[in-house]
Amino acid sequence: MSKILDQTPTAAANLTSLSSPSIQYTLTIDELARDIAARAGFPRNKKSLIDGEATAIRHGTFQVRLETRTSRIAKEDPVEILNELLNYGFAWRDISNMIGVSIPSLRRCRNGERPTGSDRGALAQLLAFIQIIENEHRVSEPASWMEVPIASEAPTNGIDLYINGYLGTLYDLAAQQCSPEAALDIAEPGWRDKYRSNWEVVSDDDDQPYIKFKSADGSRYS
Template sequence: MTASVVPALSSTGGKSFLPSIDETSSTSKSVRELNGDAAVIRAQAGDLHSTSTSLHHRTRDYALSLSRNDWGRKSPADLLAHLSELGFAWRDIARMVGVSVPAIQKWRRGERITGDNRARLTQLLAVLQMVTDEYLISDPASWFEMPIVDGVAVTPIDLYVAGSVELLLDWASHHEVDSTVVLDKFDADWRQTHVDDNFETFVAEDGELSIRPRHMS
């Protein structure tokens, strides 16, 4: 739109052409309105993202509950045999279930298991089934052992043991694509607490803490 102009006398008696006061006010108002509209759209987009994420998580939780019920029909020995077939070490199974390796061995022999421990076994298997069937991760045992970021001693096993199953599944599904976002949600101080001894933290050019192999320093 071409701004309307009105002639104005200059100090030398000539005419200058400047936007009128009314037109300037109208233009400023339009910019304010556009900024307001943009803010509303941003808020609506944020609300939509939050709603869709919540719905996704509720749907996933429901799928996990159905899977847990199915696995719960099997004996503990069968559940452990399946975990072993997937390639998981007994120490890792024990850690994720929250018991000792001797307890795992007793269940393999058919000795009594509590309801809570049986539920933990079925939860682990339900998560593994979703990771393999829904998110197409082959060899889940080695994937669970793989560091989320090179040089940082945090793996999907650590996420699971910490109770961050939702975060683990987000990582498996690439819902959270940025690995540093996953680590930030797991432990905001991971750069100080979980960096491997062969790596070090440093302040990058953008002013953020990053990590690098020590031989590069």
């Protein structure tokens, strides 16, 4: 015969229950605010994680396409590659800065001197990048597009991003996958403080422009 255990509390158990009242804990306003903020932040953190994964996938795919196209273009005559870049409207100086080759070396290449393997690869990669943003994202006149400042608040442009190796970020700009401000945050942290101006142009009562000084707190002085 199976035994049924007696679940009735003993006197000792009753005594323990009476001597140990339940503790009720009430959140303070600050703790409640932190709890709400943490709960609200979870969707944002999840979205940030998903956005980060999407960016990594997009950049990985772009890198494969860039390398494939670069490899194909590198087979062409270096003189033709250089001429194509010049035909896009790039200045000698800009090509020189973006691929890390001196202007005299580029001119010798155009005159038929054989470039080094790394120089040839750099030329091919630049042309490959330009073709990708032009063909896939309809960037008209990519040379002049890369000369335009990314945002009105800073002089940094697409050529600067390319020179400093932010090809993925520049690609995102062409694909409209990030804002100009977000691109600058990635490529040039602290740009807001670096390029902040204490002067502004305003109009007087006669609509004539003049310059006014802004204090650190944003107020204006004539």
